[in-house]
Amino acid sequence: MSADATFRGYRRGDGSVGTRNHLLVLSTTGLTGAAARRIGAILPGARVIAPPYGSGVVGDDGALRDRLMLAFARHPNVGAVLLLSGKPPEAEAYRDALAASGKPVELLVLDDHGQDSLRLTDVGVRAGARLLRTLSAQERTPASLADLRVAVECGRSDPSSGLAANPLVGRLCDRVVEAGGAAIAGETLEWFGAEHLLERRAADAAVGSAIREAVARRTRHAARSGIDLIGNNPGPTNIAGGLSTLEEKSLGAILKTGSSPIRGVLAHGAAPHGKGLWLMDQPFYAPESVSGLVASGANVLLFTTGPGNSYTSLLAPTVKLSANVETCGRLTEQIDFDASAILSGRATLAEMTALLTDCVLRTASGMLTFGEILSEGEEVLSRLGPSL
């Protein structure tokens, strides 16, 4: 075990610690998406989020959009925000909502530049360049495991996930939680078949009910949509890998949550009220799941896979793990942590937990994941209903 379980991060005004110091180029309207992408292509340090949804997203759907967009802007890994918009009142409201974060937020409105997307690009590149220079002078300061907010995800699982990779991630979550940090797991439908094990760890009866109800709502939604959950899950990749039933897959999946008591069930994209282990009720598909977990303020993401899965977060460094020896030998520019020694018996779970903790701390301090190097990451919105 590392004698010094610390990392170096960017301490933010709200007490959170960033493991990265991104310039976020956030486009809040379709009109400004192209300019945002051009700015991102020119400025090497920029991270672009430009969802194609805006006006006409109403009610709870609109509230979710606002929550996710502001959460991306407020994220501990974001050092500054370049906000692009073609809708001034909303843009000003976002800018004002972000003022308390203490980080530089510059708003550029298309209407101020004669509806000229090229002029907006020019102004945006210059503003972004100045922000990047400021960000590059900021320094990391000491931080500890308690400052980690770890999100966990699995994608393209096979039996090696449940046999080794997920238990390993679970041990890492336990370490972070014991040290005073937070861990968050989502993908509600992946609890189906294993709810009883999660309910046993619920901090109180209300949390137990919330877990059961979250699964029931999703399974009802599937039934109403004519989806045979059990007939479609495990999917073809899972089956080819050796997973036979939904229960088997879910029992393996929940192992990544470790053994800590479950403090609560969060709404998709919501932040936890404090340290400990939290579940998030959300879609299971990686793009939506990852963005919801990241919106909660997760500053690092652990993502297990069996045969391989290249999807990552844009804002949070995503450590890809597999315990499948063939995968680790083949995907040498995708898998960040090879956990296959657990199954070959060359290392114990305890030894690998120490190695993974070290890897996570070094990643938190700036060591890049393959997903970051290869720009695999995205953040996406989730929708609840039809637009106007």
Next chain:
Amino acid sequence: MSTGFNAIRLADGDTVAHALTPLEAGTVAGMDGPDGPVSVVIREPIPIYHKFATVDLDAGTQVLKGGEVIGRTTAAVRAGCHVHTHNLASDRALSADEGGA
């Protein structure tokens, strides 16, 4: 876990184990047990990480892995044979069909 095992069983009461390497018919699968290593003779090819039965199972038997029920056999399965979607179904699906939850 010691080195040298080519299979793994999660809990002592489990009726399936996973191959840690592709296993050919006739191979002896070795895994840890509470009273020392346990062996099962493999009767048909088992792909890496797939399951095989550690004991003979009748049709309609609940299958245990890690102490939890992962499904029910839909056919009789002999020890050392491949356990997968062709002879194992979700116990939840089958329970639902029988009018359960």
